């Protein structure tokens with residue numbers, strides 16, 4: 001599952017293939033949409049949740065509120081079911097889904113006129129850490145490269161060669177995780193949030209003097 | 214403790230405490246809390262994003278700790294309750310999401326409950342079943358309300374509330390003016406014990422004969438206290454911190470207790486319950502006791518640890534929901550930052566409540582005899 005972007009996306013993978021999936025794009029209702037989606041996907045596959053042997057969760061980067069829904073759900077499932085939870089960078093799911101075989105970048109919407117982004121050598125190989133920047137500041141460095149994800153479509157001047165997919169899919173994330181598990185289980189991240197920004201916390205100014213001077 | 218009483222886990226994340234409690238009927242089995250209050254202290258108030266991040270980190274470990282303390286397996290639970298609101302939206306969402314995942318993974322009913330009703334219901338863990346009706350005075354950094362409840366699972370009626378600042382907020386602000394740090398409640402309580410509550414006559418908000426009988430206002434008091442301190446400082450005099458603390462505190466608790474006792478008398482209610490973080494204030498407890506005794510009202514105040522936000526209070530209300538056959542919430546349950554106090558819980562869209570007087574009577578006999 002992944003809730004780091006506007007997509008609330010859940011998929012069930014049996015080690016061979018994705019057997020059911022659900023994706024809804026609604027940036028403001030991650031909390032309401034995720035668990036019914038889990039239920040729908042399991043029902044479609046004719047399975048109960050206790051058949052699940054592992055959880056894969058996108059750790060972001062992503063705007064905080066939605067991101068936390070997926071992460072705390074994954075952690076709670078892991079605890080309640082006694083199964084492991086594996087973290088994957090959300091951008092890696094988009095990269096994997098692109099199927100590109102050449103250097104490219106992935107960019108998602110970070111709001112505040114910024115994108116979360118990373119560079120890839122091919123659809124399985126990320127070559128930079130995920131970062132958050134203004135499109136104009138990274139456009140030159142990525143000039144000539146295809147850019148996958150909603151961040152590219154939002155800023156066509158900075159990223160003229162936008163490629164699919166636009167949205168994250170848990171199906172791609174699960175397929176990538178299945179590959180990693182089949183290869184020995186290396187390359188996962190801790191299931192902890194990749195915020196990339198410090199919390200907005202203003203120290204309140206000294207109390208307002210109420211006596212008129 | 215009857216064997217058939219509900220075993221419920223409750224999750225509370227509406228503000229800066231990650232609380233998980235487990236109760237069996239009205240018996241408290243575990244009350245695990247992880248607080249981010251120290252992180253907020255240097256900001257002088259709760260920073261929502263910092264609270265949400267801390268909830269995510271602490272959520273599952275706190276649930277696991279509570280289960281361990283209670284010595285039960287999550288599989289034995291009869292339900293999972295969670296604060297659905299009111300509170301900080303991002304903070305609530307962490308608890309609601311975790312509760313849904315546990316409920317779904319374990320195949321248990323989910324109860325999204327009201328934070329304020331939980332503050333009232335927690336007293337069942339201390340003093341047994343709530344009398345019906347009960348008058349409740351809830352005072353904390355986030356709320357100051359007078360509520361009347363004839364059934365904590367279905368009927369909570371607002372009598373009055375603050376029209377500006379919450380009582381606890383006033384404590385925090387005055388503590389800041391006096392450079393005493395955050396949170397302000399405990400330190401003002403401590404200093405006030407060595408001060409004279411009659412030293413300075415601070416105003417009693419909304420206490421005129423034409424003012425709303427049960428509403429509160431602490432903004433004018435806060436301004437008056439700040440102005441008094443500034444005048445002292447401007448004159449180059451020392452501020453008598455202990456007297457200021459005692460006189461300010463007296464003004465707050467005088468109004469709170471007077472209005473609460475009046476509401477009880479007007480409504481013919483002979484029990485007053487006081488909850489919320491400010492209920493830990495020693496002067497509030499003492500004055501309420503004095504005035505209730507004089508008015509023939511029985512006062513119920515849970516121990517301080519149960520007055521502040523915690524998971525036990527959510528579990529207590531969840532347990533009552535199970536006992537009274539209230540409909541469970543569904544998987545779409547939202548975190549509602551402004552959940553009305555009149556909604557003690559958030560039943561699922563397709564749930565239909567049975568005639569609740571009937572259910573109430575039946576469960577009363579079955580579960581509390």
Ligand SMILES: [Zn+2]
Pocket residue numbers: 328332353355489490521522
């Ligand atoms: Zn509270």
